[in-house]
Amino acid sequence: VSVPEPTVSPAGTGTQLPALDSERLRSTLEEAAQIGRWRSPGVQRLALSDADRQMRDTFCAWCQDSGLEVRIDRVGNVFARRPGAGDEAAEPVMVGSHLDTQVAGGRYDGVLGVLAALEVVRWLEDYGVQTARPVEVVSWCNEEGARFRPPMLGSAVFAGGLSLEAALEELDDDGRRFGDELERIGYAGTARVPGPPPHAYFELHIEQDDLLERAGRDLGIVTSAYSARGMAVRLRGRTGHAGSTPMERRQDALVGAAEVIAGLDALGRQGGTRTRATATRLDAWPNRAGIIAGEALITLDYRHADNSGLNRMTQEVERLITDASARRGLEWSAEAVWEFGSGITFDPNLARLARDNAQRMGVEWLEMTSAAGHDAYWLATVAPTLILFVPCVGGVTHNEHEEIEFDRVLRGANVLAATVLEAAGHELKPLEER
Amino acid sequence: VSVPEPTVSPAGTGTQLPALDSERLRSTLEEAAQIGRWRSPGVQRLALSDADRQMRDTFCAWCQDSGLEVRIDRVGNVFARRPGAGDEAAEPVMVGSHLDTQVAGGRYDGVLGVLAALEVVRWLEDYGVQTARPVEVVSWCNEEGARFRPPMLGSAVFAGGLSLEAALEELDDDGRRFGDELERIGYAGTARVPGPPPHAYFELHIEQDDLLERAGRDLGIVTSAYSARGMAVRLRGRTGHAGSTPMERRQDALVGAAEVIAGLDALGRQGGTRTRATATRLDAWPNRAGIIAGEALITLDYRHADNSGLNRMTQEVERLITDASARRGLEWSAEAVWEFGSGITFDPNLARLARDNAQRMGVEWLEMTSAAGHDAYWLATVAPTLILFVPCVGGVTHNEHEEIEFDRVLRGANVLAATVLEAAGHELKPLEER
Numbered sequence: 001v002s003v004p005e006p007t008v009s010p011a012g013t014g015t016q017l018p019a020l021d022s023e024r025l026r027s028t029l030e031e032a033a034q035i036g037r038w039r040s041p042g043v044q045r046l047a048l049s050d051a052d053r054q055m056r057d058t059f060c061a062w063c064q065d066s067g068l069e070v071r072i073d074r075v076g077n078v079f080a081r082r083p084g085a086g087d088e089a090a091e092p093v094m095v096g097s098h099l100d101t102q103v104a105g106g107r108y109d110g111v112l113g114v115l116a117a118l119e120v121v122r123w124l125e126d127y128g129v130q131t132a133r134p135v136e137v138v139s140w141c142n143e144e145g146a147r148f149r150p151p152m153l154g155s156a157v158f159a160g161g162l163s164l165e166a167a168l169e170e171l172d173d174d175g176r177r178f179g180d181e182l183e184r185i186g187y188a189g190t191a192r193v194p195g196p197p198p199h200a201y202f203e204l205h206i207e208q209d210d211l212l213e214r215a216g217r218d219l220g221i222v223t224s225a226y227s228a229r230g231m232a233v234r235l236r237g238r239t240g241h242a243g244s245t246p247m248e249r250r251q252d253a254l255v256g257a258a259e260v261i262a263g264l265d266a267l268g269r270q271g272g273t274r275t276r277a278t279a280t281r282l283d284a285w286p287n288r289a290g291i292i293a294g295e296a297l298i299t300l301d302y303r304h305a306d307n308s309g310l311n312r313m314t315q316e317v318e319r320l321i322t323d324a325s326a327r328r329g330l331e332w333s334a335e336a337v338w339e340f341g342s343g344i345t346f347d348p349n350l351a352r353l354a355r356d357n358a359q360r361m362g363v364e365w366l367e368m369t370s371a372a373g374h375d376a377y378w379l380a381t382v383a384p385t386l387i388l389f390v391p392c393v394g395g396v397t398h399n400e401h402e403e404i405e406f407d408r409v410l411r412g413a414n415v416l417a418a419t420v421l422e423a424a425g426h427e428l429k430p431l432e433e434r
Numbered sequence: 435v436s437v438p439e440p441t442v443s444p445a446g447t448g449t450q451l452p453a454l455d456s457e458r459l460r461s462t463l464e465e466a467a468q469i470g471r472w473r474s475p476g477v478q479r480l481a482l483s484d485a486d487r488q489m490r491d492t493f494c495a496w497c498q499d500s501g502l503e504v505r506i507d508r509v510g511n512v513f514a515r516r517p518g519a520g521d522e523a524a525e526p527v528m529v530g531s532h533l534d535t536q537v538a539g540g541r542y543d544g545v546l547g548v549l550a551a552l553e554v555v556r557w558l559e560d561y562g563v564q565t566a567r568p569v570e571v572v573s574w575c576n577e578e579g580a581r582f583r584p585p586m587l588g589s590a591v592f593a594g595g596l597s598l599e600a601a602l603e604e605l606d607d608d609g610r611r612f613g614d615e616l617e618r619i620g621y622a623g624t625a626r627v628p629g630p631p632p633h634a635y636f637e638l639h640i641e642q643d644d645l646l647e648r649a650g651r652d653l654g655i656v657t658s659a660y661s662a663r664g665m666a667v668r669l670r671g672r673t674g675h676a677g678s679t680p681m682e683r684r685q686d687a688l689v690g691a692a693e694v695i696a697g698l699d700a701l702g703r704q705g706g707t708r709t710r711a712t713a714t715r716l717d718a719w720p721n722r723a724g725i726i727a728g729e730a731l732i733t734l735d736y737r738h739a740d741n742s743g744l745n746r747m748t749q750e751v752e753r754l755i756t757d758a759s760a761r762r763g764l765e766w767s768a769e770a771v772w773e774f775g776s777g778i779t780f781d782p783n784l785a786r787l788a789r790d791n792a793q794r795m796g797v798e799w800l801e802m803t804s805a806a807g808h809d810a811y812w813l814a815t816v817a818p819t820l821i822l823f824v825p826c827v828g829g830v831t832h833n834e835h836e837e838i839e840f841d842r843v844l845r846g847a848n849v850l851a852a853t854v855l856e857a858a859g860h861e862l863k864p865l866e867e868r
Contacts (some may be wrong), residue, residue, distance in 0.1 A: 003634040010567060016705070025792045028719075030664045033447075047444075078533065088680070102720070102722065102724065102725050103720035103722050103782040104673040104720050104725065104727065106729060111571070143691050143720075144724055145723045146720075146723065146724060147722075148723065149723065151723060151724055152737065202763070206598070207677070207678070208675050208677075208678035208679075209678045209680065226677065228677060229463055230453070230723065231642070232860060234503055239536075239833045239834075240831065240832050240833055241642050241806055241831045241832040242710070242714050242804040242832075243642075243660065243662060243710060243713040243737055243805045243806040243807060243829070244641070244642035244736055244804075244805040245642075245643070245708075245710075245736070245829065245832075246643065246707055246710075246829075247699070247703045247711075249829070252816075254633060254695055254714075254715075254716060255695060255696060255713075257692070257695075258691070258692035258693070258694075258695035258713075259547055259696055260690035260692075260697040261688055261689060261691075262689060262692040262693055262696060265681070265686065265689045265692075268681045269681045269682070273680055275681075276676070276677060276679075276680075277681075278676040278686070278693075279689075279716060279724060279727055280676050280722065280723050280724060280726065280727065281688075281721040281722060281723065281727075282688060282716055282718050282721070283721070284716050285714060286536070286537035286538050287446065287715040287716070287717070288536065288537050288578075288579075288580040288713075288715060289579045289580065289582075289584075289585060289664065289714050289733050289735070290578055290579050290580060290585055290714060290735075291536050291537065291538065291580065291713065291714055291832045292534065292712060292714065292832070293715075294538060294833075299723050301676055301677070301723070303677055305601075332604075334695045346818065353647075363560065370678075371677045371678040372677040372678040373677060393589070395678070395679065395680075396674070396726070397674065397675045397678065398673050398674050398675040398679075398725045398726070399672060399673045399674055399678070399728075400673075427619050
């Protein structure tokens with residue numbers, strides 16, 4: 001297929017604008033990848049760490065240099081606003097993602113969506129395009145959940161799905177409080193939460209699987225989400241001597257945990273591509289040589305492409321934990337439970353708009369279901385929302401070797417630009433009138 | 435059965451001495467149990483911690499108050515000497531155990547053997563008994579291996595089974611060096627290691643199983659040891675997103691570790707009471723919500739009542755790890771391996787002496803195999819050695835609820851006293867001559 005010269009062609013206008021500035025986006029991404037650089041080419045920017053602060057400071061400086069007005073809310077979400085031509089009080093079109101990463105993070109998960117949003121407003125500025133509504137670039141706080149529970153914390157508080165008070169009291173593994181760390185890095189802002197719902201919310205993100213790549217398409221238009229449930233489960237047994245305690249008298253919490261971990265993996269395989277189940281962390285106690293584990297805390301999540309499937313999995317997971325505990329003489333309790341994705345719907349009008357733009361711009365797209373959680377899930381509970389996926393090489397993600405083909409990603413970013421422009425309203429004249 | 439009035443009756447003399455001072459031993463144990471008190475009635479005195487220092491300081495003060503001369507060697511073992519009547523250079527009879535505990539430690543594991551030894555020399559002093567050879571009370575450093583690898587570190591260095599240099603470089607979980615911590619608590623002594631082998635070594639210890647209790651006997655005379663092998667095994671997979679990564683494309687190190695942990699437990703059950711196998715700790719990486727584990731470090735040990743059995747288990751453990759790794763797409767390597775107990779023999783003459791004394795003193799005994807490791811294993815490689823077991827309630831150990839019946843333990847301690855006295859040589863006159 002011949003790929004047309006990239007342009008941004010918002011639907012319904014017959015108008016074409018030059019494409020986004022690919023070199024500017026590329027170099028902005030490259031600069032961001034140096035912040036928290038880790039196991040090159042990887043990145044480690046845990047939420048509210050020094051690297052996160054440095055990334056936020058750099059991002060805010062970029063926004064201010066582009067003439068945007070930056071505001072920070074009480075949970076540390078950052079908004080950078082480009083005013084609209086119309087009513088000052090009109091709800092903005094919001095575009096963004098997150099700047100924090102996993103412990104073993106890559107260069108694109110999250111940050112690509114924020115910097116593509118920044119490129120869209122820079123591009124509006126380049127061509128003096130006046131939108132009717134304000135356009136806001138947003139970076140949500142603690143999306144990964146790698147440091148503070150739950151994941152998507154900032155967008156959850158913004159959307160009213162989690163109280164500010166609960167969020168501020170969250171502790172990391174070293175017992176440091178979310179609220180204190182937010183103060184420490186200077187990002188405890190004053191904008192109120194829950195925040196006012198935007199007119200529309202867009203998020204561009206790497207796909208994190210290889211379906212686009214295998215289909216040879218450049219854009220995923222996300223129309224549904226896996227339902228996901230996370231739990232922190234504590235198993236309690238009894239410590240004892242690893243040498244002298246006879247096997248049949250043990251209440252070994254680590255063996256119980258092992259059965260749960262292996263069982264979860266098997267459960268995740270039962271539904272083919274429609275299911276996932278993972279124990280992501282295991283904290284045993286006292287976790288020392290010579291002593292049988294007295295406790296084990298398993299952090300797990302499981303996901304299903306449909307909500308009734310998730311409910312069945314919930315029963316199976318609970319049976320798995322109950323059976324393993326009974327066999328090993330353990331007691332168990334769920335210390336935390338979180339859910340996302342259940343019943344989420346993305347806005348069909350925004351999806352149609354994106355589809356039409358992609359079609360016109362010669363970008364091949366695929367309708368997709370998102371298996372990963374995104375801040376957009378929370379935004380979808382308060383505003384019309386759309387996620388656009390771009391391919392990542394081999395689906396490798398949450399891994400330092402995360403990679404993209406830049407040209408393919410750029411095609412998706414141009415579709416994002418066209419769709420944001422339309423959602424924000426504009427007075428671009430059709431080509432024949434210019 | 436009628437239990438005779440407790441006395442100490444060394445064999446071959448017809449002599450009787452009054453028994454050990456039970457109230458003194460009881461109150462000394464009680465005082466020690468307050469140091470590092472934790473989850474009452476438990477104790478947490480990790481090697482080279484502040485609690486360990488406080489326990490050592492108290493122990494040294496007790497020794498000095500009893501007129502003993504304290505010396506400390508370069509790896510932190512503490513020796514308290516009561517001179518003999520004979521040649522100054524004669525090898526001493528050494529009696530002791532360890533003062534450090536597990537993270538979830540009890541009041542008797544280790545400390546009972548040290549304080550029973552102290553009671554024996556106090557008792558020699560009470561009755562002005564002059565032994566031919568010096569008697570030394572010893573407290574070995576870092577027996578548990580709960581903080582620094584390997585277990586029985588101090589006695590291993592003393593016996594020449596581990597180099598001082600290697601021991602000093604060991605790191606704890608927080609990266610603190612053994613040598614630095616030894617300096618910090620003020621127990622980096624000057625006595626050279628390996629140390630001069632004693633004439634004989636005795637260790638009294640709680641049994642840590644319930645065989646004595648079930649047999650209704652008060653004393654275990656240890657005539658053999660399980661062979662044990664410990665390993666730290668690292669599995670390497672690949673991090674990925676717990677939601678988006680399809681199950682069949684995972685290389686989940688935690689799932690591989692789970693299969694090894696469960697498999698080890700099954701392996702430990704194959705030999706009935708003759709085998710044990712345990713994963714005691716599991717350190718996964720990055721061990722965060724939302725990400726598939728890229729690495730898992732399993733600390734494990736397995737034991738067999740005979741050495742050829744241990745060799746078979748070694749093959750089975752390696753196959754278990756290899757198979758789980760192959761199934762899960764992991765690579766594995768052993769980062770550390772340690773062994774103890776293989777080929778250990780305890781001195782039959784000392785055992786016969788203890789048996790004769792027990793018989794004469796009306797203490798019912800049982801010949802036993804030790805499944806737990808003890809400092810005596812290392813001493814047995816350089817000197818005639820004997821371990822005496824005393825019952826612990828329900829075999830509960832490495833647990834804060836470790837408990838003893840004091841009267842039963844006292845009977846064992848009296849047999850220890852008689853046997854030490856004979857091994858050290860004395861000029862007690864037969865009863866009829868006094």
